[in-house]
Amino acid sequence: MNKWLMFIISCIFIGTVFSPAKVNAAARVFDDVSPKHRAYEAVWSLASKGVFEKDEDGKVRPGKYVTRMEAAVMTARILGLKRETNHAGFRDVTVLNKNYNEVAALAERGILQGFTDRTMRPNDILTRAQMAKLIVDAFGYERKKQFTLPFKDVKVSHWSAPYIEALVRYKVTSGTSTTTFSPDQKLTRAELMMFLYRAHQAKAVDEYNDQELFNLISEVQHKASSIIYYYLYVNVSWEDSMDELKKTRPLFSTFKKELTPFAEGKMLERMEAYYKVTCIYCDWLVYDEVYDSGLPYDILERSSEKIKVTLRYPQGLEEPHAETWTLVKRNGQWKMSQLPDYMSADEEPFHLTIAEAEKYLISQYENTYRHEKYREYVQDIYYVETDRKGNYEFVVNTNMDDYYVSIDPATAITQEL
Structure with a gap:
């Protein structure tokens, strides 16, 4: 099933548990993470990129302890890492495991070594010290041989000290207090997502690999569409007729400012037109999600101010076609400004080798x-x-x-x- 369709379906079901909100309230994207939550931006970013997946009931559960497997999956996905070899995996994470590709992608690059008994222990809870090593290795941060630490609970001789010092130097963390890091403390989902978010935010876009570019475009798309779907469903009573729903639907102008960080120009106009006329259960989407379909793609432009990508898609909800997406950076924010260029495979064949x-x-x-x-x-x-x-x-x-x-x-x- 197309990932975007899965996202829309999840929005529909999650929308049923939203409590009515005032028209001028900010869109509440998650049931259990409010816009005021300290990890909100990190959670929204990683979820929109497809890096983090909510539980089956649609909950984020930010306070839940994160397992080594969850940490490995999120790390591999945020860096767009793909398995390139037939890595043997681990005794407890074999080729049959659903997350084998992410684990193998980290293992073959030396980011994930496992234990001496050739296990990964995927269900063990990750500690803050282990998190420090994972992020430093994954992002390739320099480790110093001589250094000092401001933390009383981390000796310079401790195995994790060089990794913790690197995280502080790269401004990924400042510790649990000015004098403590709490290396043995169990890590929560929200904390890991904040660490990954900060580390990835500091990475230059011109250093992104192709999957990271796709994820960035997908993030902008998802954030805009999740706002639209929130207001589309916020006052829904499933017994109401379509005419009644249109009367209770908040005016687009009341939340337009929430969309402007992600869309402008022709794209914002399309969103407004879509919102005003769409029915609740329609399959008409504002746009298709950008994702790597396995077909050839072209990176037309990749800079600190503009991204332009042409992707080809197989037959699904639409006919086989190619789309060219463009993102521009305005005041430090990536956004969609123009409609995607669309070309059917009949007009422009794929010519696959x-x-x-x-x-x-x-x-x-x-x-x-x-x-x-x-x-x-x-x-x-x-x-x-x-x-x-x-x-x-x-x-x-x-x-x-x-x-x-x-x-x-x-x-x-x-x-x-």
């Missing part, structure tokens, strides 16, 4: 959510031939099944033969 088609098929058959407890992954893939219509034929062997697949290089439409 055999290698590009193979990469796309692997992304489609590597399915994390097809099975309840384990993931399906591709063990082998073979190009067989090109048929009379110009379609490529492949054999795809996964750990669950074997597939004979045809793919149209012009549209990426696939068919199991």
Whole structure:
């Protein structure tokens, strides 16, 4: 299912538990994290990027202790890291684990070493000292051999001291007080998200990899749309007719200022037009979510002031097509200013090479959510031939099944033969 559709559906269900708010109130995006919460910006940013996933009931649970697995997943995702080798994983996080890719991405880069018994201990709670090491290694911070610390509870000889000093120097943390760091204290979800948020905010956009760019665009999109959906549902009574709902719907002008940090110009005009006419259960979306579909993409511009990306999408809610998205930075804030350029695959074919088609098929058959407890992954893939219509034929062997697949290089439409 398209990630954006999943997000919209979640908004619909979460919207049912929102309590009525005043029209001039700020949009409440999360049930259990208010805009006044100290971790709100971090939680909103990471959730909008797809770095953090709420619990099945839609709760963030900011005070819940974070596990080593949760920390590994969030760290890999915020840095846009992907597994590049057939890493063996750990005895307790094998290739069948749903989060194997994130864990392997960290392990193959030496960011996650595990323990001497070749375990990761994914369910153990992360401490603040362990968090310091994880973030310093993940972001590549310099560790000094000689240093002082302002904390009375961290000796310079302690294994975590160089990592804690680096976090302080890079302004990711200032400790639990001016004189304490509390290295053995268990870390909460909110605390980890604040640490990751601060560290990533300091990273220059021209140093982002492709996935980080996609995540940034997705963050801007999600933040704007979550505001719109909040006000769309804030006064909903499910017994009301559409005419009644339009009467009780807050005026767009009452929350327009909440959207302006994320949209301007033509995009803001489209949002207003959408909000005024859309029905509650409509499938009409303001825009499609930017995500890596597995098809080729082009980074047209990447600077500290402008990002421009062309992505290709397979057939789903819409026909196969390409979209060019542009973000501009105004007063330190990334926002959408123009509508995306849209081009159908009929007008502009994808022209996939055999290698590009193979990469796309692997992304489609590597399915994390097809099975309840384990993931399906591709063990082998073979190009067989090109048929009379110009379609490529492949054999795809996964750990669950074997597939004979045809793919149209012009549209990426696939068919199991």
